[in-house]
Amino acid sequence: MRKLKRWQIPFFAFASFGPCMLSTIISVYLVDALQVAGFGADVENWTFAAKTIVAVGLFSVLKAISSLMDGLVEVPVATFVQNLKTPWGRKRPAILVGAIVMTAAYVMFCFPLSLEENSVANSIYFGVLLTIFVSFFTLAINALFGTYAEITATDNDRIFLTNIKAAFDTIQYSIAYALIPVFIGFGINIREIGLYFAPLSLTILIAVFLIKEDSTMPGAVKKYGEDEGVVKEEEPVSMIEGVKWTLSSKAFCAWLVIHGCFNLGLQMFLSGQNVLISGPMGLNGFQIAIINASAFAPVPIMLIFYRMVMSKKGYRFAFQTALASFALGMVCMSAAYVIWVPDAMVRMILGATGGVICSYGIGAFFSAPTAMPTQIATEQKRETGKSYPSMFFALQGIVNSIVGAVGPGLIWVNLRNVSLNGNDLFGTHAMTYIVIIFCVAAIFACKLLPAEYDKWGRK
Numbered sequence: 127m128r129k130l131k132r133w134q135i136p137f138f139a140f141a142s143f144g145p146c147m148l149s150t151i152i153s154v155y156l157v158d159a160l161q162v163a164g165f166g167a168d169v170e171n172w173t174f175a176a177k178t179i180v181a182v183g184l185f186s187v188l189k190a191i192s193s194l195m196d197g198l199v200e201v202p203v204a205t206f207v208q209n210l211k212t213p214w215g216r217k218r219p220a221i222l223v224g225a226i227v228m229t230a231a232y233v234m235f236c237f238p239l240s241l242e243e244n245s246v247a248n249s250i251y252f253g254v255l256l257t258i259f260v261s262f263f264t265l266a267i268n269a270l271f272g273t274y275a276e277i278t279a280t281d282n283d284r285i286f287l288t289n290i291k292a293a294f295d296t297i298q299y300s301i302a303y304a305l306i307p308v309f310i311g312f313g314i315n316i317r318e319i320g321l322y323f324a325p326l327s328l329t330i331l332i333a334v335f336l337i338k339e340d341s342t343m344p345g346a347v348k349k350y351g352e353d354e355g356v357v358k359e360e361e362p363v364s365m366i367e368g369v370k371w372t373l374s375s376k377a378f379c380a381w382l383v384i385h386g387c388f389n390l391g392l393q394m395f396l397s398g399q400n401v402l403i404s405g406p407m408g409l410n411g412f413q414i415a416i417i418n419a420s421a422f423a424p425v426p427i428m429l430i431f432y433r434m435v436m437s438k439k440g441y442r443f444a445f446q447t448a449l450a451s452f453a454l455g456m457v458c459m460s461a462a463y464v465i466w467v468p469d470a471m472v473r474m475i476l477g478a479t480g481g482v483i484c485s486y487g488i489g490a491f492f493s494a495p496t497a498m499p500t501q502i503a504t505e506q507k508r509e510t511g512k513s514y515p516s517m518f519f520a521l522q523g524i525v526n527s528i529v530g531a532v533g534p535g536l537i538w539v540n541l542r543n544v545s546l547n548g549n550d551l552f553g554t555h556a557m558t559y560i561v562i563i564f565c566v567a568a569i570f571a572c573k574l575l576p577a578e579y580d581k582w583g584r585k
Contacts, residue, residue, distance in 0.1 A: 127215070128338035129279040132286075138277070139290035141333035142270055143298055144326030145225060148232050149263055150302045151320055152256070156235055157189065159316045160252060171310045174317050175241045180249040188253025196260045197527030200268070203261075204520035205365045207269045215339030217269045222334055224266025229327040231259040236320045264523065270333055271496055272516035275503040277337065284500050285436070285583055289429045292492035296425040299396075304418060372517045378502045380574035385495065386525050387568035388449060390533040391561035392491050395456075395484075397534035398557050401542065403477060406555035408464035413474045420481030421455075421488060428486040429493065436583035444583065445490055446569050452487030453565035455480040460558035465549065487565075495522060501582065 130138055161178040162169055170176040210216040235255045239247050278284045309319050340348050373379060395402075399421070403414045436444035458480030462473040499518035507513035537560065544553030 127217075127273065127276040127340070130277050130283070130287075130336065132283065134336055135278070135283060135287050136290050137332050138336050139287055140294055141330050141336075142267060142291065143294050144329035145228065145263060145266055146295065147298050147302065147323060147326050148229070149259075150298065151306070151323055152232055152235060152259060154302060155306065155316050156320050157252075157256070160185065160238075160248070168310055171313060171315050174238060174315070177241070177243050179238055179241055179243060179245055180252060181244050181246050184246060185249040185253060188249060189256060192253065192256040192260050193527070193530070195257050196264065197524045199261050199264050200520035200523040200527075201365050201369060201517070203265050203268050204272075204514065204516040205368055207265075207272060207516045208368060208514050211342045211344075213341045213343055215337070216342055217273050217339055218334050218337050220269035221266050221330060221337075224262045224264075224269065225327055225330045227262040228259050228266060229324065231255045231262065232327070233321070233324050235259070236317050236324075266330060268516050268519050268523070270330065271499070271519045273333070273337060274496060274500040275507070275513065275515040278500075281501065281504075281582060282585075284504065285433065285497060288493045288497035288500065289433060289489075291496055292489055293426040293429055295492040296422050296489065300419075300422045303422075304415065368514050368517045369521065371512070372514060372521055375502055375506055377505070377576050377579070378499070378518060378521075380571070380576075381498045381502065382522065382525050383574060384445075384568050384571045385498070385522060386529055387564045387571055388452075388491060389495075389526065390529045391452070391564040391568075392488075393530055394533045394538050394557055395561055398538055398542075398554065401554055402459065402557060406464060406551045407459070407462045407473050407477055408470065409474055409477065413470070413477075416474065417477040417481050420478040421484050424482055424485040425489040425492070429489040432486065432490050432493075433583075437585040439584075440580040441583040442572050442575055442579040445494060446572050448487040448490030449565045449569045449572075450487075452484050452491070453562045455482075455484030455487065456558040456561045456565070458483060460555065460562075463555055464551070505578075 159173045160180045161182055162173055162176065207216055207220045210220060212219045235252065239245070239251050242248070274284065274287060278287055306316075306319060310316065338349075399418065400414060403409050403417050407417075409417065432444060432448060435447055458476050461467070462476035462480070464473065467473050467476065499522055500515070503513045503515040503518050538557065541553045541557060541560075544556065546552035
């Protein structure tokens with residue numbers, strides 16, 4: 127595979143922006159738009175038809191199945207990509223097919239079969255589309271991220287690529303969580319908004335055009351890379367072999383522990399941030415927007431500071447500072463408790479301060495899930511001559527699914543209903559304590575990484 131030039135890296139980092147935006151919209155907005163429960167103002171715009179157009183019980187089961195599929199398809203998809211034989215290589219066809227099918231499923235999701243209330247047909251229709259979307263989104267993104275280790279020439283290029291991607295992820299979250307509600311307020315229906323964003327999936331074509339990959343067909347002539355000649359035909363890799371090979375990396379096993387800890391805290395924060403701010407912090411409207419902006423807007427600048435720390439102290443220390451930063455930000459948000467601090471302005475200042483402090487950690491958290499598997503796959507290639515980069519992302523994806531089920535799915539849902547001495551806000555307030563605990567656990571888990579991660583990233 128041909129290496130990217132430095133000026134091409136920001137464009138390549140932008141390739142995942144559109145598909146990730148569609149994934150956020152369908153999971154955060156379009157699924158909720160199928161029923162009216164929980165909505166108050168502007169219900170006619172937050173939902174498809176100001177009524178419940180699915181049989182909620184049936185659809186909830188099908189939605190759970192689609193979430194389960196997100197984890198189940200990871201390893202088979204990685205194995206499929208690794209063994210794919212086409213004249214255009216492995217990654218580009220997988221990215222293209224995945225993007226086409228996921229976009230088609232996304233667009234179809236915006237067009238219900240009917241507007242009948244409690245429709246069983248709609249329930250099955252949306253459940254199937256959600257499963258298709260999740261499966262082919264995984265195919266496209268797994269193949270795309272699997273190129274990160276192969277398309278960058280140096281460690282610094284890989285860090286640069288993942289940091290730029292993290293900045294774009296921040297923009298994507300800011301648009302999804304801050305801008306879309308503004309459109310709703312202007313009277314635009316969420317179904318229309320979903321369709322307006324659909325063309326963003328085309329950003330993935332940037333990767334398709336920039337990736338220059340050799341044919342994987344038998345006897346093909348090698349065009350890209352360090353050596354010329356006939357492409358060496360590789361033996362098919364079974365799922366079990368790929369998993370065993372990937373887990374043979376002690377660094378990756380350590381990373382899965384670290385990733386599981388901090389990602390559980392991050393997902394709980396992303397799932398519950400608005401409830402935390404409006405409930406225990408007692409803020410609303412413009413104040414919520416200020417605190418959310420304080421957490422996301424500084425991320426691109428914080429990534430620069432994060433890179434500076436890394437260049438001086440190495441990756442392990444830099445990531446530990448990010449974890450400590452996020453935990454400290456949670457302490458500030460915890461302190462902005464309406465029971466402890468009567469003045470709303472003081473609570474807002476504490477919350478905004480916590481958001482700015484958290485932004486340093488958020489930038490690192492968005493960067494690390496692509497940086498670490500990419501770097502570990504590169505090191506494995508140097509040491510053994512073999513590497514299955516897509517499998518690293520697949521196993522990390524399984525951890526994501528487990529964490530999503532345990533954190534936002536199990537702990538957070540039940541925590542919100544916990545009260546203390548008649549205070550119904552205590553459970554939501556306690557979310558900050560859990561995030562802090564898992565950040566501290568991840569700081570100690572970083573000691574499991576090999577010693578070379580004290581040097582990686584240094585200039």
